[in-house]
Amino acid sequence: MRRYLRIWRIFFTHSLIQDLEYRLNWWLNAFNTLLFLGSSALVLWVVFTQADAIGGWTFDQALTLLGVYLLIEGVTVVFLVPNLNRVPQYVRKGELDYLLLKPIAARFIVSTRYASVWWVPQLGLALAVILVGMARQGTLTAGHLGLLALMLVAAIGTLYAVWFALTTTAFWFVKVDNVSELFTAFFAAGRFPVSAYPGWVRALLTFVVPVAFLTTVPAEAAAGTLTWGWALAAVGVAALLLALSQALWRYALANYTSASS
Amino acid sequence: MRWRPRASLGDVIRVDGLRKVYRVHEKEAGLRGSIRAFVDRRYRDVVAVDDVTFGVAPGEVVGFLGPNGAGKTTTLKVLSGLLHPSGGTVRVAGFEPRRREGAFLRGITLVMGQKQQLSWDLAAVDSFLVNQAVYEIPDAVYRERLGELTEMLSLDGLLRKQVRKLSLGERMKCELAAALLHRPDVLFLDEPTIGLDVTMQQQVRRFVADYNARHGATVVLTSHYMADVTALARRILVIDHGRLVFDGDLSALVEARAPEKRLRLSLSERVDRADLAALGRVHAAEGLEIELGVPRADVARVAAAALARLPVVDVAIEDVPVEDIVADLFAQGRAARAADAVRAAHEAGAAAGGRG
Ligand SMILES: Nc1ncnc2c1ncn2[C@@H]1O[C@H](COP(=O)(O)OP(=O)(O)OP(=O)(O)O)[C@@H](O)[C@H]1O
Ligand SMILES: [Mg+2]
Numbered sequence: 367m368r369r370y371l372r373i374w375r376i377f378f379t380h381s382l383i384q385d386l387e388y389r390l391n392w393w394l395n396a397f398n399t400l401l402f403l404g405s406s407a408l409v410l411w412v413v414f415t416q417a418d419a420i421g422g423w424t425f426d427q428a429l430t431l432l433g434v435y436l437l438i439e440g441v442t443v444v445f446l447v448p449n450l451n452r453v454p455q456y457v458r459k460g461e462l463d464y465l466l467l468k469p470i471a472a473r474f475i476v477s478t479r480y481a482s483v484w485w486v487p488q489l490g491l492a493l494a495v496i497l498v499g500m501a502r503q504g505t506l507t508a509g510h511l512g513l514l515a516l517m518l519v520a521a522i523g524t525l526y527a528v529w530f531a532l533t534t535t536a537f538w539f540v541k542v543d544n545v546s547e548l549f550t551a552f553f554a555a556g557r558f559p560v561s562a563y564p565g566w567v568r569a570l571l572t573f574v575v576p577v578a579f580l581t582t583v584p585a586e587a588a589a590g591t592l593t594w595g596w597a598l599a600a601v602g603v604a605a606l607l608l609a610l611s612q613a614l615w616r617y618a619l620a621n622y623t624s625a626s627s
Numbered sequence: 628m629r630w631r632p633r634a635s636l637g638d639v640i641r642v643d644g645l646r647k648v649y650r651v652h653e654k655e656a657g658l659r660g661s662i663r664a665f666v667d668r669r670y671r672d673v674v675a676v677d678d679v680t681f682g683v684a685p686g687e688v689v690g691f692l693g694p695n696g697a698g699k700t701t702t703l704k705v706l707s708g709l710l711h712p713s714g715g716t717v718r719v720a721g722f723e724p725r726r727r728e729g730a731f732l733r734g735i736t737l738v739m740g741q742k743q744q745l746s747w748d749l750a751a752v753d754s755f756l757v758n759q760a761v762y763e764i765p766d767a768v769y770r771e772r773l774g775e776l777t778e779m780l781s782l783d784g785l786l787r788k789q790v791r792k793l794s795l796g797e798r799m800k801c802e803l804a805a806a807l808l809h810r811p812d813v814l815f816l817d818e819p820t821i822g823l824d825v826t827m828q829q830q831v832r833r834f835v836a837d838y839n840a841r842h843g844a845t846v847v848l849t850s851h852y853m854a855d856v857t858a859l860a861r862r863i864l865v866i867d868h869g870r871l872v873f874d875g876d877l878s879a880l881v882e883a884r885a886p887e888k889r890l891r892l893s894l895s896e897r898v899d900r901a902d903l904a905a906l907g908r909v910h911a912a913e914g915l916e917i918e919l920g921v922p923r924a925d926v927a928r929v930a931a932a933a934l935a936r937l938p939v940v941d942v943a944i945e946d947v948p949v950e951d952i953v954a955d956l957f958a959q960g961r962a963a964r965a966a967d968a969v970r971a972a973h974e975a976g977a978a979a980g981g982r983g
Pocket of ligand 2: 699700701817
């Protein structure tokens with residue numbers, strides 16, 4: 367375990383070294399995030415001057431949701447995209463060979479080797495938005511924060527598992543470069559509370575593509591409206607999906623190692 | 628050519644009846660072919676390695692020779708656990724490679740001249756640090772090994788440069804260092820000198836020999852450059868179309884395949900062709916430069932006779948180049964396969980005729 371943390375730290379430092387070469391990018395991305403945040407908050411504010419609540423959510427709750435969305439998106443962009451988008455390339459070019467020769471789980475290296483450090487400011491901003499939203503709702507307590515943290519971990523686990531499983535299909539269909547775009551499109555639905563959508567979309571976003579678990583559930587945890595049933599379901603879904611993605615990965619590797627070039 | 632199966636209990640590598648079959652799906656050319664392949668996939672088996680048996684003793688350096696597509700890389704990948712064998716058994720240092728156990732992976736390394744493990748955008752030392760963490764090498768040990776590798780490979784000044792700014796040869800040396808930081812006992816080197824110039828090839832060769840001598844590591848290497856193999860390996864394995872066609876000492880191969888030596892003569896004036904033929908088989912005669920093929924046992928006598936009878940300015944006795952010998956071996960394999968194919972076609976034709 368310590369070894370894995372140590373390696374992750376080295377990888378992160380390396381990403382930092384590489385990203386520092388592009389200083390301008392850093393500022394552009396920070397500006398970009400601010401712009402997105404500002405415009406989204408503005409839209410929310412305009413909408414809420416017309417109605418007190420959307421799908422049973424108040425302005426402050428919706429603001430918190432926006433923060434959660436930004437945070438999850440930030441984690442995706444910083445940690446998941448740069449790694450998972452490379453899996454097809456590893457397979458196509460046989461770069462997996464050297465990873466498989468190391469006495470360490472190949473999946474760990476595949477998942478952590480790169481980080482887009484210049485997007486890190488978004489994480490800070492997102493966290494600030496969540497905290498402000500919670501403060502305005504009066505739910506800024508240790509209990510709520512703890513549950514929120516747990517739900518965020520479950521959300522990220524779910525997202526990672528689904529995405530990782532999708533990229534793993536690269537072992538069979540070598541060109542799956544579009545997976546991340548597809549996923550981002552679905553994920554964009556998470557900016558709004560799932561209950562704001564019609565029934566069948568809601569079902570789709572909960573059970574087929576688990577977007578509800580990514581943003582709505584953590585935001586409810588922050589608002590103090592999450593039921594224990596949903597909290598348990600969120601953790602269970604994350605654990606199940608992670609296990610499934612691991613099984614798929616192992617199966618893919620077994621195939622790869624019986625014929626590769 | 629007969630080869631002797633050499634496998635004994637003390638061997639660090641034992642390969643018994645190894646077979647590796649790749650399953651590839653066949654696709655005909657053009658859109659129609661693609662559509663047909665999409666609807667109805669047809670598979671074909673490619674036998675890359677077929678019934679290969681050998682053993683390697685600890686500390687031995689073995690060279691793998693074979694033409695393109697012979698199955699050398701496939702064999703090394705099976706030995707290092709990247710591929711599962713389709714048949715036969717493989718043991719390396721007591722482990723079954725395909726299980727890729729931690730203890731096994733810590734004891735081996737595979738260097739592929741065609742692929743790189745160092746990160747393109749980082750300095751080589753940065754990638755080394757990752758390996759240090761992965762293999763859990765204590766700092767002091769790491770520094771000592773890096774110092775040794777730096778000295779042996781003359782890496783000074785290379786380690787802190789971005790890898791993409793290194794020349795091919797410099798990069799290869801860094802790759803070797805990265806692959807050896809955990810000080811493996813068994814080295815699999817797949818064309819480690821590919822694309823390097825002659826001096827760089829020599830450096831790599833000398834390094835491998837040094838490493839083997841210092842640490843008693845077992846080395847299995849492949850190369851298309853005969854000089855790599857002759858310089859490093861006393862024993863060679865020749866593989867052709869997945870089959871082992873020779874396993875033994877290089878000198879034994881040379882003796883068995885090339886019963887002649889070459890006697891080179893520089894003359895001061897032209898002589899009669901008949902006078903030359905009386906000495907031995909005339910292999911080449913260009914003006915005053917003559918090359919004779921002479922049975923090994925007779926070399927001394929013939930050379931003395933030539934000096935006595937001909938206006939010789941200079942004389943040299945050489946072995947037939949190993950390249951020629953191995954090329955000969957492959958050509959023989961091709962001829963045998965062609966003959967088999969013709970016979971098979973004949974038999975098929977006869978059978979068809981019988982039925983009609
Ligand atoms: N991944 C693969 N899928 C299908 N066939 C393969 C694969 N890899 C290798 N082969 C086939 O297996 C045979 C042996 O290939 P291999 O790469 O082991 O040869 P080699 O001796 O290393 O050749 P070279 O000297 O060109 O590197 C070849 O016929 C090759 O086409
Ligand atoms: Mg090869």
